[in-house]
Amino acid sequence: MTAQQSLEHYTWQGVTTRYPEGLPDHVEKTIRHELALIETMKYAPYFLTVFSIVRYARSQAILCQGRGSAANSAVCYVLGITSIDPDTNDLLFERFVSQERDEPPDIDVDFEHERREEVIQWIYKAYGHDKAALCSTVTRYRAKGAIRDVGKALGLPEDLIKALSSGIWSWSETVGESQVRALGLNPKDRRLALTLRLAQQLMGAPRHLGQHPGGFVLTHDRLDHLVPIEPAAMVDRQVIEWDKDDVEALKMMKVDVLAHGMLTCMAKAFALIGAHKHQDIDLATIPQEDAATYAMIRRADTLGTFQIESRAQMSMLPRMKPKTFYDLVIQVAIVRPGPIQGDMVHPYLRRREGKEKVEYPTPELEAVLHKTLGVPLFQESAMKVAMVCAGFTGGEADQLRKSMATFKFTGGVSRFQDKLVSGMIKNGYTKEFAEKTFSQLEGFGSYGFPESHAASFALIAYASNYVKCHFPDVFCAALLNSQPMGFYAPAQIVSDARKHGVEVRSICINRSRWDCTLEEVHGTGRHAVRLGMRLVRGLATADAARIVAARADQPFASVDEMWRRSGVPVASLVELVEADAFLPSLRLERRDALWAIKALRDEPLPLFTAAAEREARAIAEQQEPEVELRQMTDGHNVVEDYGHVGLTLREHPLRFMRADLTKRRIITCAEAMTARDGQWLMAAGLVLVRQRPGSAKGVMFITIEDETGIANIVVWPKLFERSRRVVLGASMMAINGRIQREGEVVHLVAQQLLDLSADLSGLAGRDGEFHPPTGRGDEFAHGSPGSPDSREKAPPGVRARDLFTPDLHIDTLKIKSRNFQ
Structure with a gap:
């Protein structure tokens, strides 16, 4: 059986699964058209390869889904590679495969990010290490990396390099003279000036080869006859020295095996729903068009x-x-950015809201654009407009689409301008409308x-x-x-769940597993979320597994008993104490549990171990006298929660500061977001997310949070440059500005920004500093605002035991914002 015959066999076999009630005529026609084109282009082996990878993933219950242009294919749908039904969606196969393009199709398949490695290893096993390898990517110097490497080479101090690089937001930014002066440095300094000049010259230069996120090259003959294969940094992986562009130029077969965090989340959610809610649902069977959703x-x-x-x-x-x-x-x-730059978003919204009349110059254009109210939002729309209104063939329309994707670098769209405009005029459209259509299509740039x-x-x-x-x-x-994935850190995820009525229970040595689990709330039929030991910073997975196995027969009754039965090192017990995991079941506060751990040695004495085994119960090595320790303040517990778990189930940090903030006329985020349009006010909160999209023309969007909720801040470019250190470095900030309200969308447009990070240092009862929590996306290192200046002499009369060393970061809470460009 040939590859084409095998593909046709699996395709018609898949039809019975996808369409049990019979195949619609127009879908059958589409499938036959696609199979004929696949045969002409000799692409059957490629489709079969992707099909085999997806079939393996499904056999192992690994959630996966094809995306990208492959979702235009009815064959991919019936083979189970993609999920877009050609019966209900108007697909355009030429966007995926066309004779004019004469290059292999590109099918991207997303897999659960925690189980993708299983798929990768299966590919190596099935195809052999000599015929399968990942592409490489050329990692190039960007602003921060260039400053770091040049600074090290020229011998700049580490803290100076860090200060210079931390003030950079985007990859392509440079450090200007004003930023250097703001750091208290002399821009005329010869070595500093040379560092900045050389870093600027290095920008864009190749630095090293890295692994492609998932681009697999698969060959029929030995791959190492063509290109060197080298072991990757990750175990059991190998890469070639060519990047994806080289592979495409050589027309070699590439399959993208990509990781998708939300597919992992969905797979875990479906498993929990099956186990606790007794409902069997998956991506294919989720109820559609649900009104409540x-x-x-x-x-x-x-x-x-x-x-x-x-x-x-x-x-x-x-x-x-x-x-x-x-x-x-x-x-x-x-x-x-594509639709935004192409002036398409606002016309679409105005038409959707009824503020602008929807007009179609001809019935042909209405047939193509009626679903998007006459606005070409998609690449397929642009291709269909060219085909229907200007007489382009499917292949020519695809070339137009491809030139749109690269016009920023090649100016390739302009060669289609005459053909598109003259074709539209020939078909009865006005020159003005034809040129407007072309400029909209051109606006897609590389983002269509x-x-x-x-x-x-x-x-x-x-x-x-x-x-x-x-x-x-x-x-x-x-x-x-x-986690880690998405825009928001665990603190915000838990806070949002509690607002939706979910009970969240703290980490517990007797009830928590490694993952977060669901526990039934007695007599209600609802479930509470029990936080898992995966949130405890520094705790090894193996130690958590030993704890869970040791308590299988009976729960732990004391710290000493837990240490003996589980066999985990004392350092792991300390990490659990710092996460307050002994409080829920043993009723031990942090300091009491830590006191009990201090009495333990590295390993139990053999005599007591033998006695414990004989008595079948834990026997303490020594009787500790009762002591009453001074417990941490509420604020200090919050600091510790954030420092060791990344979130707190106690009060929000700003609740402890609300009285002071109110005296300064700083209102809550909830009050700010409900204020009238145009009102001037001042709000403050912990910085959660900073975002400065490429299409926003330098505008920075910041999300802050206090005990009442979140507020959305807009920072204009001029203010960003004036207050760069506050914007990029503050853990907590106050914003003086004006409310801008458009319908239900509310922003606080900043006029002045104040860094309140120092105010957090008093949260733990002056025991230490507080740096609020945020997500993994922040690339900026925060300093230690509010801490003593190490250059000054200690005040006289301070006893040694009271000395505070800020560099040790004792009792500090660090919150990392998530930054997105």
Whole structure:
């Protein structure tokens, strides 16, 4: 049987699974058209390869989904590679494969990010290490890396290099004279000036080869006959010395095996729903067009969900008001630099809100653009406009699409301008309309979004919102178990779940497992989320497993008993104490538990171990006298929670400071977000997320949080440059500005920014400093505001035991914001 015959066999076999009630005629016609083109182009082996990888993943219950242009293929749908039904979606196969393009198709498949390695190792095993390898990527110097490497080479002090690099936001920024002066440095200093000049020259130069995120090269003959293969930094992986562009130029077969955090979250959520809610659902069987889910989306209550959780997406949701799946497809695609630069977002929204009349110059254009109200939002729309209105063939339209993707670098779209404009005029359109259409298409630049790709992402976005809407407890546990991923840190995920009525229980040595779990709330039928030991900073997975195994027969009754039965090192017990894991079941406060641990030695004495085994119970080596320790203040406990778990179930840090803030006329975030349009006010909060998208023309969006909720801040470029150190370095800031309200979208437009990080140092009863928590995305190192200056002499009369060394960071809480560009 040839490859083509095998593909056709599996395709028609898949039809019976996808369409048990019979194949619609137009879908059958599409499948036959695609199979004929695949045969002409001799692509059957490629489709079979991807099909075999997806089939293996499904056999191991690994959640996966194809996306990108492959979602335009009916064959990919019936083979189970993609999830976009050609019966309900108007697909354009030429976006995926065309004779004119004459290059291998590109199928991207997303897998659960925690189980993708299983798929990668299966590929090596199935195809052999001599015929399969990952592409490399050329890592180039960007601003921070260039300053760090040049600074080291020229012998600049480490703290100076850190100060210079921490004031840079984007990859391509340079350090200006004003920033150098703001750091108290002399821009005329010869070595400093040379560092900045050489770093600028290094920008864009290759630094080293890295691994491609998932681009696999698979060959029929030995790959090492063509290109050197080398072991990767990761165990059991190997890479070639060519990058994806080299591979494409040589027309070698490449399969993208990509990692997707939300698929991991969804797989864990479906498992929890099956185990605790006794409902069997997956991506394919989730109830569609659920009214409650769309109502939640319209409220922009989407924290933690896929794709529509960012600031830009959240602010667009109340205006878009999605009610159907196709609305969600548009929502995913509309908040992109392409449509924004192409002047398409506002016309679409105005038409959707009824502020602008929807007009189609001809019925042909209405047929193509009626779903997007006459605005070409998608790459497929642009291709269809060219085909229907200007007489392009499918292949020519695809070339137009490809030149749109690279016009910034090659100016390639302009060669199609005459053909498109003259073709449209010939078909009865005005020259003005034809040129406007062309400029809109050109506006996509390198960001044009395929409709099929948006639909693939919208499927996962809908699924994640459905789970959050109907099973908020499951969603919280699954999302925490899939970290690190997404915009928000565990602190915000837990806070959001509690606002949705979910009970969250603290880490407990007798009840917590490694992952967060669900515990039934007696007599209610609801479940509480028990935080898992994975959140304890520094605790090894193996030690957590030993603790869970040791308590299987009976729970631990004391610290000493836990140490003996589990056999975990004392250092791991200290990490659990610092996370307050002994409080829920043993009722031991942090200091009491730590006192009990101090009495333990590195390993139990053999005599007591033998006695304990004989008596079948733990026997203490010594009787400790009763002591009454001074317990930590509430504020100090909050500092410790953030420092060792990354979140707190106690009071929000700002609640302890509210009285002081009120005296300074600083209002809460909730009051700020409900204020009238144009009102001047001052609000303050912990910095959660900083975002400065490329299409925002230098505008910075910041999300802050206090005990009442979050507030959305807009920082204009001039203020950003004036207050760069506050914007990029503050853990907590106050914003003086004016409220801007458009419908349900509310922003506080900043006029003045104040760094309040020093105010946090008193939170632990003056025991230490407080640096609020945020997410993994922040690239900026925070200093130690409010700490004593190490250059000054210690005040006279201070006794040695009271000396405070700020460099030790005792009792400090560090919060890392998540930064997105």
